[in-house]
Amino acid sequence: MDIVAMKRRGERIAALTAYDYTSAQMIDAAGVPFILIGDTLGMVVQGQDTTLPVTLDQIIYHSQMVARGSQRALLVGDMPFMSYQVSVEDALRNSARLLTEGKVGAVKIEGGASIAPTIERLVNVGIPVCGHLGFTPQSVHAMGGPRIQGKEPSAAASLVADAKALEAAGAFAIVLELVPATVAQEISRRVSIPTIGIGAGPHCDGEVQVFHDLFGLYSDLKPRHTRRYLKVAEDIASATRQFIRDVSEGTFPGAEQTSDLGAEAKERFRA
Ligand code: KIV
Ligand code: NA
DSSP states (O other): OOHHHHHHTTOOEEEEEOOSHHHHHHHHHHTOSEEEEOTTHHHHTTOOSSSTTOOHHHHHHHHHHHHHHOSSSEEEEEOOTTSSSSOHHHHHHHHHHHHHTTOOSEEEOOBSGGGHHHHHHHHHTTOOEEEEEESOGGGHHHHTSSOOOOOSHHHHHHHHHHHHHHHHHTOSEEEEESOOHHHHHHHHHHOSSOEEEESSOTTSSEEEEOHHHHTTOOSSOOOTTOOOSOOHHHHHHHHHHHHHHHHHHTOSSOGGGOOOOOHHHHHHHHO
C-alpha cells in the first residue's frame, strides 16, 4: 500500500490499530490500508494507565502476530517510550529490530523538530518513519493528561514548524492527535506527506482509530474522538450470560455438538 500516493491521488486514508492475528486478519481482509501496532496496547490489551511501560519486545511480539494475519496493509509499529530518545544508535538498532523481527514495514516515533535528526538517520538507512505530533501519549506526564495541543497561536505555529521538520527529515506520514481542526487543516495543506488524524478534525488526509474504541470492546469509557461502530463488549457479556445459562440448564452441549457410538456399538459397550 502506497500511503503517500494516496494523498497525491486525493484518496483519504483509513487506519486502525491491531494487536494480534485475529483482529489483523479481519481488518486487513476488509481492506484497511494502514495498520498500526500502537503502544496503546499497553492500555487496551494490558490494562495499564499509560503507554509508558510498553517494551520493544512486547511491540515486536504483537507485530509478529499482526503480520501473520495481514496480507495487504502497510504495518506500522510504534517505537515505545525510551526506545529512540536516548541516542540515535538506540533508535537505529531498535527500529531495525522492529522491522526485521516484528515484520512491520515502518515505525512510528513521537515528537517534533527535536526528534527530526533521529528520523532523518532512520530514513537514510532505509527505515520508513511515521511521525506523531500534537498530544503525544509518551509525554502524558509532561502534558498534564490527554489535552488538545496547539490551541494558542504560538503553539499552533510550532506544530506547523514541527510538521515541516518531520517532512524535511523524510517522514512518510504524520499522525496528528488531539489538535484543533483548523491547525490540522493548515498542517495538512502545508506538507505534501499525508496527515493521519485522531481527535484532529475532518481535514486531515486520513484518520486513525484504536480497534477497541471503534468496535466497543469495553463498555465503560468512550473517548469523544471515536465513533462506536459496534458494541462488542455488550454482545460478549450477554452471550457469556447465555452460555452460562445453557451449561447450567444442560442445553449445551446439544446434539449438534455431540458425537456418539452407533446403536449397536452402544449395546455392546453397555453389556
Ligand atoms: O498507540 C496508538 O494506538 C497510537 C494511535 C492512537 C495514533 O499511537
Ligand atoms: Na502510540
